[in-house]
Amino acid sequence: MIRLRPVALALALVALTVFSAAAHDGVDVRMPAEVGVGQPFLVRVAAGAGLEGLTLFWDGVSVAPELVRKDGCVSSVAMLGTGLRDKPGLYALDVETVVRGEKRRFRKLVRVTDHEYGTETLTVAPKMVKPPKTVQARIAAERKLAREATSVQSPARRWHVPFCLPVKGKMLSRFGLRRTFNGDTKRRHWGLDFRAWQGSPIHAIEAGRVVLVGNFYFAGNCVYIDHGNGVVSMSVHMSKVLVKQGDEVRRGQKIGLSGATGRVTGAHLHLSVFVQGVPIDPESLFFMQEDGGDAVVAQE
Numbered sequence: 029m030i031r032l033r034p035v036a037l038a039l040a041l042v043a044l045t046v047f048s049a050a051a052h053d054g055v056d057v058r059m060p061a062e063v064g065v066g067q068p069f070l071v072r073v074a075a076g077a078g079l080e081g082l083t084l085f086w087d088g089v090s091v092a093p094e095l096v097r098k099d100g101c102v103s104s105v106a107m108l109g110t111g112l113r114d115k116p117g118l119y120a121l122d123v124e125t126v127v128r129g130e131k132r133r134f135r136k137l138v139r140v141t142d143h144e145y146g147t148e149t150l151t152v153a154p155k156m157v158k159p160p161k162t163v164q165a166r167i168a169a170e171r172k173l174a175r176e177a178t179s180v181q182s183p184a185r186r187w188h189v190p191f192c193l194p195v196k197g198k199m200l201s202r203f204g205l206r207r208t209f210n211g212d213t214k215r216r217h218w219g220l221d222f223r224a225w226q227g228s229p230i231h232a233i234e235a236g237r238v239v240l241v242g243n244f245y246f247a248g249n250c251v252y253i254d255h256g257n258g259v260v261s262m263s264v265h266m267s268k269v270l271v272k273q274g275d276e277v278r279r280g281q282k283i284g285l286s287g288a289t290g291r292v293t294g295a296h297l298h299l300s301v302f303v304q305g306v307p308i309d310p311e312s313l314f315f316m317q318e319d320g321g322d323a324v325v326a327q328e
Contacts, residue, residue: 055079057123057136064143065116066204068109068301068308070189070318073123075102081126087111087119089304093257094185105185105318107259109308112204112216116142145204148217156246156291157209163245170244177240177252178260178302186256187234189316192280194231194263195297197223203309218307219262219300224286226267226295231280233261233299233313238275238283247298248289253277261310262300265290 059071073082073093079102084091086108093106108121123134159167201221208214224230232253239260240252247264251271254260267287277283288295301310 054127055123055125055132055134057134059121059136059138062139062141063110064141065110065114066112066143066145066307066309068107068303068312068316069138070316071106071108071121071123072318073104073106073125075125075127076100077102078128079125080128081124083124084108085122085124087114087304087306089258091181091258091304092183094183106257107187107303109303109306110140111306111308112145112218114140116140143204145206145216146202147208148201148205149208149211150293152209152291152293154210157213159245167245170242170247173240173242174244174247174252174262175305177254178262178307179305180239180254180260181258181304182237182254182256184256186236186254187259189313189318191233191310191313192231193222193314194233194299195222195224195228195286197225197228197297199311200296203307203311219264219298220310222297222299224295224297226287228286228295228297229282230263230266230284230286230297232277232283233279233301233310234259235279236261236277238271238273238277241269241271241273244290246291248292249284249287250290251283253283258304260302262302264298264300265292265296267295 055075057073060069063069077100082104084106091106093104095102095104119138119140121136125132200223203220205217207217234255236253236255239254242250249266249269250264252262266284268285271283286295286297299310300307
C-alpha cells in the first residue's frame, strides 16, 4: 500500500487522471473515490473476452477475485476495506491484469476520510476484563485460530450485496465504538450487535463454507463462515451452534441460536465481517447495492 502525503496532492490528482484514461483502454476499473476509515467498498473490473487474469493489491494483501465470462465480456467484483487504524489520506490500489498473455498494471487512488465513531461504557464480570493466568494460553490459542479463519482466501465468490440480516432484532451497539469495560479498559468494537433474545434463530448473512466452530473464552459459542474472495463472517455468543466445520451453508440458513456465552451483558448476536483479514463495518453491507459500477450505499 502506498500512502501519499498532502504535499503530494497535486501530483496525485494528475496520476489519478492518467490512470482513468488508461483504465478505459480495454479494461474498466470502477470504485468509489472516497471511503471512510473502517468501511468496506467494492471494486468492479470489466473487460473484453481477452482478460485472463486479475490481481488486486491493497493494504498489504493481494486478492485474485473470481472472473465471470458472459456474452463475450469478462467482469469481476471484489470487496476491500479500510482498517480502524488507517489514517486519513490518499491510498493506492494497484490492479494487475493479464490480457491475451500480456500483463498490465493500473493504479487507482482512493481518498480515505475520517469516520466518526462513538463511545460506550459496559460492566461485565471482572474475569472478562482481566482473565486469570490459567486461561491465558487458551485465549492465545483461540486468537490464533480466529486470525487463520478470518484470513482465508478462497477463489469462488459466494457473496452478493446486499447481505441478508442475520436476525429479526434491531441493530444495537455499532461497529467502531470506543468501549470502556468496568471503568478502565478501552477497546474498539469490531462488529455489530443485534437484539436477539435467548434462543432466537441466527442466520447466515450469505452463502459459504463453515471454516471454524468454537467455544471461545471471549466469543463464547461462535461460527466463522468463508463467503469467498476474502470475505469472512463471524457470529458469536450463541447458546447453541447448529452447523459444524466444513459444512456448506445457504444464504439465510439457520446456523445457531442466540445466547449469552462469552463476554456479554446479556443475550444478543455479535456479528463481525472481515475483508481480506481486516474487520470492517458490517452495517453498510445490508444496504450496499451492486449496480454494475461504483459501490453505493443506500440511505436507511
